[in-house]
Amino acid sequence: MNDTTLNTIKVWSQFIHPILMWILFGLMAYAMYLGMQSKKTRTTDDKELRKELIKKDFRNRHYKLSSILLAMMVVGTLIAMAATYVNSGKLFVNPHLLIGLGMTGLFSIAAALAPFMQKNEAARISHISINMVLLLLFGWQAVTGMNIVQNVINRM
DSSP states (O other): OOHHHHHHHHHHGGGHHHHHHHHHHHHHHHHHHHHHHHHHHHHOOOHHHHHHHHHTTHHHHHHHHHHHHHHHHHHHHHHHHHHHHHHHSSOOOSHHHHHHHHHHHHHHHHHHHGGGTTTOHHHHHHHHHHHHHHHHHHHHHHHHHHHHHHHHHHHO
16 A cells, blocks of 8 residues: 555544444434333333334344444444544543543443343343433533544644
């Protein structure tokens, strides 16, 4: 590869993380919907409604999507850090980075609680609470991330 190609890859690599994170944000909201439907399936007293909800397999869909989201979160965090380092020669320790790393940790904890949720209400409440905090932090990250993207575009 020549220098022009490498520079092009270097510049455009900065946009992989923001695109991936916006997709992740939307999928996380959908995973929340699936989780809420799973709870509805579990707690409804209406037998006909329960039969209909069971057919839609919300619990397994929530679990599978959440597993994919965890992997995407970890990979997306690593991609962002790598792209920043490749393009700048350093990592910028700022609230966006620190909150992103914290979110990756929280996401891992929420996932780790999943096996305990069937018989432990505290695990279920913790899982739900952590994920609600994650959605709020994701919203904040979206705003600060777009500021970073704007700075990257201005430097191009």
